[in-house]
Amino acid sequence: MSKTDNILSALEAMLFAAGDPVGVAKLAEVLELDIETVTKMLGHLSATYDERNSGLMLIKIDNKYQLCTREAYSDSVRKLLEIKKNAPLSNAAFEVLAIVAYNKTVTRSFIEQVRGVDCSGSIASLVQKGLIEEKGRLDLPGRPLIYGTTDRFLRCFSLNSLDDLPDLPKTEEVEKISGNDGQTSLFDDEKENENDNKSEEAEE
Amino acid sequence: MSKTDNILSALEAMLFAAGDPVGVAKLAEVLELDIETVTKMLGHLSATYDERNSGLMLIKIDNKYQLCTREAYSDSVRKLLEIKKNAPLSNAAFEVLAIVAYNKTVTRSFIEQVRGVDCSGSIASLVQKGLIEEKGRLDLPGRPLIYGTTDRFLRCFSLNSLDDLPDLPKTEEVEKISGNDGQTSLFDDEKENENDNKSEEAEE
């Protein structure tokens, strides 16, 4: 009996962590049991959820099994998730959003270069909140995704367009200074700008 | 009784759907109950998981609650999700974690000052593993990022909060002794114990 219990608990743990539907064969393989036994066990598990009217239930789709919440509690679940979504943006998310907005379209690596840290979490959450979206891929090695802001972003910040963003402090001056760093004798002014860009790119 | 059961099941469903840790206040808000009642209910829920040795368990971290799988079944879960057996953290990573956890929030330069070596690699990997995260910026020139531990850190080290961290070594006592220049013999004894620890550690 205790062995059966262990198997039921192992199945529960596996289905919980997997999230997605899992095939019986896969479960049987992990537990080193035959498919028939595992199917029977899954039936048991499902029955215990139903018996005690648990908040969870086991559903079967295409011979795959998945744990999910019981419909009776879907109102509570929905309410909770909606409270969660109303959490204000984190500092990190704000900075990522600002970098995307001021540069119009950027890659993840650009954002991370500016901030100096991994930003994948913030980017994913901003995409989920509908504030930024994928705008295609850059024609560079690895074909990195580029991100830009959405209409929802403009609405949340009461902007008509990205041109209405508050001006950045003296960026232009800084650029001018950094653009004049030597090498003037080799190429004429026109070529110089591109030179800067090129070397950045080549270093990547 | 059936009402209590319903609340327990609703809590179960909500925590399942949320995935992340959820504060009691939010759960109470959804259920339109007071926090005290909900806290009690969560205690019940946790007890029922333990009683039937379920594959799931309820943990409390930082006053928030989260459903997770029971350690006893971690092998099955790992096999199913094809996760390699925990690549244990490096010594460097543990040291960085210790510095961040005991100081609550720190900058990279603070960590590097304590360890005397560059720590950007360890920090990046701990961020990527979700054990530490950025918590804002310090109001100093350069606006350095500050890091703190995450909920995942608490969960992984079975802590309810940072207050539950193991005690710091008794530095004060060591200092007191060192103030007495005469008592070298006593001090030597003390030292020796510590030496033992040290060398064991260094040889690991």
Next chain:
Amino acid sequence: MSDLTYKLEVFEGPMDLLLHLISKHKLNINDIPIVELVNQYLDYVRQMEEADFDVAGDFLEMAARLIYIKTVSLLPKHEEAEKLKKELTGELIEYRDCKLMAEKLSKQTDGFGRFVREPQGGWVNYDYERFHEGEELLQAYVNAAGKAMRKLPPPIDSFKVIVAKKFVNVASKVRTVMRKLWSGKKVKFTSLFEGAQSKSDLVATFLAVLELAKTKRITIEGDMVNPEVQMVNNVNEAEIFNEVDTVE
């Protein structure tokens, strides 16, 4: 030798090495006999060098620091030495504590076997619904990029021109440049750019010259106005291309 390398690899940095020496030689951490410690430390660094171990700058920096403390402690008035020693002691104790705490942490990792699940998605609408001022964005941008924004790489817009055009590969330009130099004769620097078809072509050629100069395959001589370029003797063609390909 391998035993030594194994031991050396253990140290996380100079602080770690110092703690090890202090415990190994039973030195008093609260009153470090600095002369003894300096000798032990330098011995170790020397061994590292003999073992062909790449001695990191951190270790050498600490060596310099220890030697400095030793030097000032030889002065008749050595208040500064006391101060520096105290500083070092403080740091060592702090790092020792850090290691002890790290060890304690490393022993309670049961929780790593607890797995959680992703939030249930699908039918929940996560669209952001709060309102903010544009100024908040500006502030966030300045925080992220720094006030001067000096270190900012160029935004993607500035890549568009390049990306739209044919991208000239630096490695291919290395071949072109080397072909012009293959005779072994000195060649005018500017002549390397003859026949360039676009700006991008010019830039790639320039980068190719820099790369070749950096890897000491060519030499550049003469004044700023009219430099000349020459190939270094005995350069193997395949070798160059391999190298440049990996650089790219």
